[in-house]
Amino acid sequence: MAGITGTFKAVKRALKAATDINPGEYRAAxxxxxxxxxxxxxxxxxxxxxxxxxxACRKCHFVLWFAKKPDEA
Ligand SMILES: [Zn+2]
Incomplete structure (x- = not known):
């Protein structure tokens, strides 16, 4: 089971790294x-x-749908 736990940890780390790189902020109009x-x-x-x-909001997970991708802020 140690292998599975290790995999989860690696996935969590990768997600955190992606979040750190991309602030996830956008501008529309x-x-x-x-x-x-x-x-x-x-x-x-x-x-x-x-x-x-x-x-998808990172805090509450509300989803906004844009027909065209907003600019990254
Ligand atoms: Zn929200």
């Missing part, structure tokens, strides 16, 4: 994107199958 629920300013980006991108 020149306005900083903020979460309508918790007013967070950091998002994780993923493609949306209907086109554009999803930005």
């Amino acid at each position: 020149g306005i900083p994107v903020s979460c309508p629920h918790c007013h967070g300013k950091a998002f994780n980006e993923s493609p949306n199958l209907g086109g554009g991108v999803n930005l």
Whole structure:
């Protein structure tokens, strides 16, 4: 089981490293994107199958769907 625990730790480390590199802040129409629920300013980006991108709030996980990717701030 030590192997599995080690793998989880490695994944956690990799996720943390990715978060450290990418602040996850965006601007749409020149306005900083903020979460309508918790007013967070950091998002994780993923493609949306209907086109554009999803930005998932890193604090509360609310998802915003943009038809065109906002600029990275
Ligand atoms: Zn939020």
